[in-house]
Amino acid sequence: MANGNGKTGLLNTVQEKASELGDRVTSSQAWDSVFRPGSPFKKGHTDSPRNRSYVVMNNVLYHLHPVKVKRHGVRLSYTLCLGGLSFFLFILLTITGIFLMFYYRPTSEAAYVDVAALSTSVAFGSLVRNMHRWGAHLMVLTVFLHMSRVFYHGAYKPPREFNWVIGVVLLLLTLLLSFTGYLLPWDQLARWAVTVGTNMAGFVPIFGDQVRFALLGAADVSADTLLRWYVLHVLFLPFIIVVFMAVHFWRVRKDGGISGPL
Amino acid sequence: MVDIPEELLRRSAEARAAATGAPVDEVLAEMRAAVGSTASAPRVEVGPSDGEPEHPTTLSDDLLTREAAARARVLGVPEADAVAELKGEKELVLPPAGKKEPSSQKEKKAAAESQAPVEAPVEKDAPSAPAADTPAVPLLGAGGEIDYAPAALALGMPEALLKRSVEAKAKARNLDPVAVLAEMTGQRVETVEPVAVATEPAPEAPAPAPAPMVAGPAGELDWAAAASAAGMPEKLFRRSVEAKAKAKGVDPAVVLAEMTGQPVSAAPAVAAAPVAPAASAAAVSAGELDWAAAASAAGMPEKLFRRSVEAKAKAKGVDPAVVLAEMTGQPVPAAPAAAAAPVAPAASAAAAPSAAPAAVTATIPKDVRPQRLLTVVKARAIQQVKAEPSDKVSTWPHLLLIEFVALLAVTALLIVMSVVIQAPLLEAANANVTPNPSKAPWYFLGLQELLTYFDPQIAGVTVPTIIGLIGFMAIPYLDRNPSNKPADRKFAIFMYTFFIMGAATLTIIGTLFRGRGFNFTYPWSDGIFFDDLKDWINFE
Ligand code: HEM
Numbered sequence: 001m002a003n004g005n006g007k008t009g010l011l012n013t014v015q016e017k018a019s020e021l022g023d024r025v026t027s028s029q030a031w032d033s034v035f036r037p038g039s040p041f042k043k044g045h046t047d048s049p050r051n052r053s054y055v056v057m058n059n060v061l062y063h064l065h066p067v068k069v070k071r072h073g074v075r076l077s078y079t080l081c082l083g084g085l086s087f088f089l090f091i092l093l094t095i096t097g098i099f100l101m102f103y104y105r106p107t108s109e110a111a112y113v114d115v116a117a118l119s120t121s122v123a124f125g126s127l128v129r130n131m132h133r134w135g136a137h138l139m140v141l142t143v144f145l146h147m148s149r150v151f152y153h154g155a156y157k158p159p160r161e162f163n164w165v166i167g168v169v170l171l172l173l174t175l176l177l178s179f180t181g182y183l184l185p186w187d188q189l190a191r192w193a194v195t196v197g198t199n200m201a202g203f204v205p206i207f208g209d210q211v212r213f214a215l216l217g218a219a220d221v222s223a224d225t226l227l228r229w230y231v232l233h234v235l236f237l238p239f240i241i242v243v244f245m246a247v248h249f250w251r252v253r254k255d256g257g258i259s260g261p262l
Numbered sequence: 263m264v265d266i267p268e269e270l271l272r273r274s275a276e277a278r279a280a281a282t283g284a285p286v287d288e289v290l291a292e293m294r295a296a297v298g299s300t301a302s303a304p305r306v307e308v309g310p311s312d313g314e315p316e317h318p319t320t321l322s323d324d325l326l327t328r329e330a331a332a333r334a335r336v337l338g339v340p341e342a343d344a345v346a347e348l349k350g351e352k353e354l355v356l357p358p359a360g361k362k363e364p365s366s367q368k369e370k371k372a373a374a375e376s377q378a379p380v381e382a383p384v385e386k387d388a389p390s391a392p393a394a395d396t397p398a399v400p401l402l403g404a405g406g407e408i409d410y411a412p413a414a415l416a417l418g419m420p421e422a423l424l425k426r427s428v429e430a431k432a433k434a435r436n437l438d439p440v441a442v443l444a445e446m447t448g449q450r451v452e453t454v455e456p457v458a459v460a461t462e463p464a465p466e467a468p469a470p471a472p473a474p475m476v477a478g479p480a481g482e483l484d485w486a487a488a489a490s491a492a493g494m495p496e497k498l499f500r501r502s503v504e505a506k507a508k509a510k511g512v513d514p515a516v517v518l519a520e521m522t523g524q525p526v527s528a529a530p531a532v533a534a535a536p537v538a539p540a541a542s543a544a545a546v547s548a549g550e551l552d553w554a555a556a557a558s559a560a561g562m563p564e565k566l567f568r569r570s571v572e573a574k575a576k577a578k579g580v581d582p583a584v585v586l587a588e589m590t591g592q593p594v595p596a597a598p599a600a601a602a603a604p605v606a607p608a609a610s611a612a613a614a615p616s617a618a619p620a621a622v623t624a625t626i627p628k629d630v631r632p633q634r635l636l637t638v639v640k641a642r643a644i645q646q647v648k649a650e651p652s653d654k655v656s657t658w659p660h661l662l663l664i665e666f667v668a669l670l671a672v673t674a675l676l677i678v679m680s681v682v683i684q685a686p687l688l689e690a691a692n693a694n695v696t697p698n699p700s701k702a703p704w705y706f707l708g709l710q711e712l713l714t715y716f717d718p719q720i721a722g723v724t725v726p727t728i729i730g731l732i733g734f735m736a737i738p739y740l741d742r743n744p745s746n747k748p749a750d751r752k753f754a755i756f757m758y759t760f761f762i763m764g765a766a767t768l769t770i771i772g773t774l775f776r777g778r779g780f781n782f783t784y785p786w787s788d789g790i791f792f793d794d795l796k797d798w799i800n801f802e
Contacts, residue, residue, distance in 0.1 A: 055658035068654040130680030154746030161738035191691035192700040200722035
């Protein structure tokens with residue numbers, strides 16, 4: 001039986017029931033308790049300047065963003081979103097990294113086997129491993145490009161000098177995170193890349209050998225190195241970089257938001 | 263039903279009786295009847311039942327008119343105005359103080375007495391003010407010395423502070439402390455002859471400054487006294503005076519004299535001359551004040567200055583010319599003083615001698631609370647409080663939507679990349695088999711490339727730590743150019759671009775153009791010797 005809209009009665013009924021159900025859900029106490037005032041997900045939300053402010057102010061996002069930002073700063077062409085994307089890639093790397101940790105053991109016997117097994121016997125193992133690896137390369141790239149965009153905008157000038165210094169530390173930490181992860185597959189590529197890299201540290205005047213020993217946990221790349229770099233990679237460096245990122249974002253806001261316009 | 267304490271009622275009745283000349287008892291009875299107070303009799307509760315609201319907000323008509331009449335008489339205003347004021351309809355504009363008509367017997371007597379010159383500055387029990395509402399505060403102790411205690415109590419000030427203040431003011435204005443004290447307690451200064459603040463203006467040859475306060479014994483300025491008279495810390499006061507002097511291009515002594523309301527001392531007076539004598543002369547002859555000159559001398563816009571002077575004059579009930587003269591530090595012209603004199607001829611004579619010094623000393627009307635300068639804030643500090651207006655948009659939705667889209671785009675890119683390109687995994691690590699070539703990750707290959715040209719101490723240590731780390735951190739501190747305009751930053755942009763291009767070139771060479779033994783190769787002829795790329799760049 002067709003009604004005036006050309007819809008069947010059944011479809012109409014389903015639609016009605018669905019919207020009724022949706023209404024019941026959004027007006028429930030549980031739903032209401034999740035979203036704070038001003039949230040677009042709250043029942044009866046209206047778009048007003050006040051509610052736009054509340055979306056940020058009443059939200060955990062307030063830790064990252066002020067309620068209002070400079071108009072030129074939101075233009076994609078100004079920041080190219082590079083800082084934000086660096087941060088987002090870090091989040092993605094954390095998520096995929098946690099997944100990989102479920103299947104990985106940092107010992108010289110198990111490491112290579114576990115990584116190889118990701119591609120053959122773990123659901124989505126290969127995809128997640130690839131995402132983690134390419135994501136890491138991409139992050140080095142975005143951080144570097146972010147630094148370049150900051151330089152070309154002269155955005156390190158007062159009062160943002162110190163945030164640039166923090167940025168350089170972030171770049172170093174990003175490289176170290178990437179480099180420590182490079183060893184973990186424990187294949188020939190990993191082993192010898194780290195050998196070459198740490199050999200450079202051996203050229204430090206006077207303390208060269210000691211520095212290299214501290215990095216490797218041994219005289220040469222070994223099982224000790226693997227464990228040491230694993231801990232640095234999954235625990236220590238992420239912790240440090242999160243602290244520096246927090247300060248970095250804080251300073252972006254406290255130094256008066258995005259620099260410019262040019 | 264208003265419940266007025268007996269004490270208050272009695273005092274009010276007394277005041278009214280004094281003002282109207284009626285017997286106190288009569289007034290009191292009248293007031294009791296009107297208010298319905300039963301303070302002396304057992305209290306009778308008259309509730310809302312009698313048709314009146316419990317807390318009347320208006321006085322009964324009868325009481326109101328009588329109260330207004332009394333007030334009108336005391337204050338010398340039209341009765342209609344007094345009624346209006348009591349009804350809360352308008353503010354009462356008091357006529358100039360001098361025009362007050364002595365109404366009570368007591369006042370008339372006081373006015374008559376004040377005609378006679380008195381030897382002692384102010385007698386302890388002498389009626390000090392013609393206004394009945396000014397309580398006389400004893401100024402002198404039993405031994406004839408100044409007694410600050412009652413005055414301090416009356417002013418609500420610590421005695422020591424009052425004493426210091428009075429002495430400083432007296433010194434600053436070259437007056438008797440008693441006169442200052444009398445003035446501060448709102449009493450007329452009856453007897454003190456103007457000491458230095460001459461009544462004889464001599465525009466052609468300005469009188470020499472009554473220097474004691476401006477100049478110390480050695481001829482240098484006495485900052486301490488002047489500062490304390492102005493109620494400011496000495497250092498601050500001095501800086502302010504010097505700044506003003508510099509701004510006007512005159513000697514600090516002139517500014518100081520001017521600020522403390524003294525005639526300007528000889529030499530500087532010449533500079534100030536066109537203003538001062540002109541003003542007073544104009545006031546006397548043409549009856550017109552020279553606002554422009556006076557305003558420019560005070561460093562204020564004329565309109566503002568004029569308004570200020572007129573307001574002051576009105577508040578004090580004197581002629582604007584007097585205030586003007588006072589503000590410009592000149593002797594008070596005779597004519598305006600006379601104009602300010604009470605209308606009643608008897609009082610006129612009494613007021614004449616006192617008007618001059620009173621005007622010069624800038625008396626503050628009794629009911630006006632003097633303001634004190636608490637601190638001097640630099641103009642810049644105030645101006646900087648207001649943030650520059652800037653063009654802003656709401657983070658939601660403008661920024662958050664863009665971020666959300668960017669985030670989705672990167673996620674999509676990464677997933678596609680991960681599906682298409684397989685991450686390399688070579689044979690298991692073997693310490694005994696060295697691949698040829700052995701390469702670092704790509705972001706270190708620029709350095710590895712550099713190792714082929716330079717000593718490891720330079721390429722492996724100096725470049726990454728000194729240039730890469732410390733050098734980059736130092737950029738904001740080395741680049742002192744404040745501009746962020748690309749056109750102003752040609753050198754900086756060139757340096758950075760040059761460095762980045764160099765690093766990129768080295769990295770590309772190290773990654774693609776180095777083959778076995780890290781020797782130079784062409785990737786299109788010998789293939790790719792970099793495992794991360796090997797599987798997805800194919801030149802075949
Ligand atoms: C883990 C690495 C990094 C993350 C996650 C990160 C994140 C961010 C974000 C989100 C912003 C806001 C503006 C924008 O997106 O461009 C920002 C701004 C900034 N970053 Fe970074 N950043 C990183 C590394 C760096 C590096 C390596 C430098 C420089 C050496 C740097 C210097 C700055 C400066 C000076 C600003 C202020 C820019 C402006 O006001 O225009 N950051 N960063």
